[in-house]
Amino acid sequence: MSPEEPAHGKLLIFTAPSGAGKTTLVRHLLARFGELAFSVSATTRPPRPGERDGIDYHFLTPEAFLAKVANDEFVEYEEVYPGRFYGTLHSEVRRIWAANRTVVFDIEVKGATAIKRQYPEGSLAVFVAPPSREILFQRLRDRSTEDPESLRVRIARAAEELAYADRFDRVLVNDDLQAALAEAELITRDFLNS
Ligand SMILES: Nc1ncnc2c1ncn2[C@@H]1O[C@H](COP(=O)(O)OP(=O)(O)OP(=O)(O)O)[C@@H](O)[C@H]1O
Ligand SMILES: Nc1nc2c(ncn2[C@@H]2O[C@H](COP(=O)(O)O)[C@@H](O)[C@H]2O)c(=O)[nH]1
Numbered sequence: 001m002s003p004e005e006p007a008h009g010k011l012l013i014f015t016a017p018s019g020a021g022k023t024t025l026v027r028h029l030l031a032r033f034g035e036l037a038f039s040v041s042a043t044t045r046p047p048r049p050g051e052r053d054g055i056d057y058h059f060l061t062p063e064a065f066l067a068k069v070a071n072d073e074f075v076e077y078e079e080v081y082p083g084r085f086y087g088t089l090h091s092e093v094r095r096i097w098a099a100n101r102t103v104v105f106d107i108e109v110k111g112a113t114a115i116k117r118q119y120p121e122g123s124l125a126v127f128v129a130p131p132s133r134e135i136l137f138q139r140l141r142d143r144s145t146e147d148p149e150s151l152r153v154r155i156a157r158a159a160e161e162l163a164y165a166d167r168f169d170r171v172l173v174n175d176d177l178q179a180a181l182a183e184a185e186l187i188t189r190d191f192l193n194s
Contacts, residue, residue: 009097011119012036012191013105013168015112016128017158019140021174025128025184026106032185035192037101039092042068042077044085048145058089076114081153088115102192109164116168124191125168126184131175133159 014022030036042058044065053059060068065085069077077087088111096103105115109127116125130136137155140146146154165171170187174180 008119008122009100010102010191011093011105011115011123012102012188013107013112013115013123013125014128015105015107015109015125015164015168016174017130017136017161018108018154019136019143019158020128020130021139021177021180022106022128024177025172025174025180026104028181029184029188030104033188033192035102036104036188037096037099039088039096039103039105041092041107042074042085042087042089044083045081075118076111078108078110080108081150081157086111109161109167113164113167124170124187126170126172126187127165127168128180129162129165129171129173131173133162135175136162 014026016022026038030038040054040056040058042060042065044060044062047053047057047059051057062083062085065087068074068087068089073089073091074087075090075093077085080086086108088105088107093103105112107115112125116123130139136158140151140154140158172180172183172187
């Protein structure tokens with residue numbers, strides 16, 4: 001923990017391969033539970049249509065991102081795809097805990113593991129599993145956010161990430177969306193009340 005962080009609050013981590021549905025679940029939970037606040041990650045990838053700087057991500061140049069790395073401003077960071085960095089800022093965790101809220105993360109498996117390692121107390125990590133690899137890849141294709149090369153890289157990485165499921169506290173299978181949203185709500189309510 002960085003020395004300036006206030007008393008340790010709770011952390012709710014949603015992790016999964018790309019396309020499994022963690023952003024969909026997290027958005028729903030943020031609308032449903034006022035106690036939660038989203039940890040806005042920093043990234044060097046360009047914004048997708050409709051994404052807003054400071055809301056969906058802090059969109060940074062590679063130079064600005066690496067300056068923050070050198071300045072020890074990240075809880076964790078990963079080069080998730082070649083040349084594409086993503087990281088959790090200490091300032092986000094501090095901001096949310098200072099407001100007495102629980103930090104919610106939408107993060108890939110290595111970053112989730114790093115956060116769990118740094119905050120073993122007060123954290124819950126939920127792995128969102130797709131019903132099958134084929135459905136996962138189909139969802140990624142249907143989302144239509146990636147160019148063919150990015151899609152290929154995400155699918156290759158997703159195959160590796162599926163093997164991480166057992167390392168987290170809970171596995172939530174995102175098959176029928178309404179059922180998955182209901183289960184995510186139950187998990188969140190139990191965690192907030194714990
Ligand atoms: N249960 C579901 N049934 C059908 N489609 C779904 C379901 N859950 C999510 N989707 C759709 O699948 C796509 C991927 O979902 P989402 O963007 O939430 O995944 P993600 O895990 O956040 O991916 P990434 O890591 O790439 O950001 C989206 O188009 C979303 O609307
Ligand atoms: N290690 C981290 N991974 C992160 C962070 N923020 C997001 N992510 C994950 O990156 C991939 C790709 O995201 P996308 O928005 O380009 O689809 C996805 O798995 C995110 O969850 C972070 O701060 N650290």
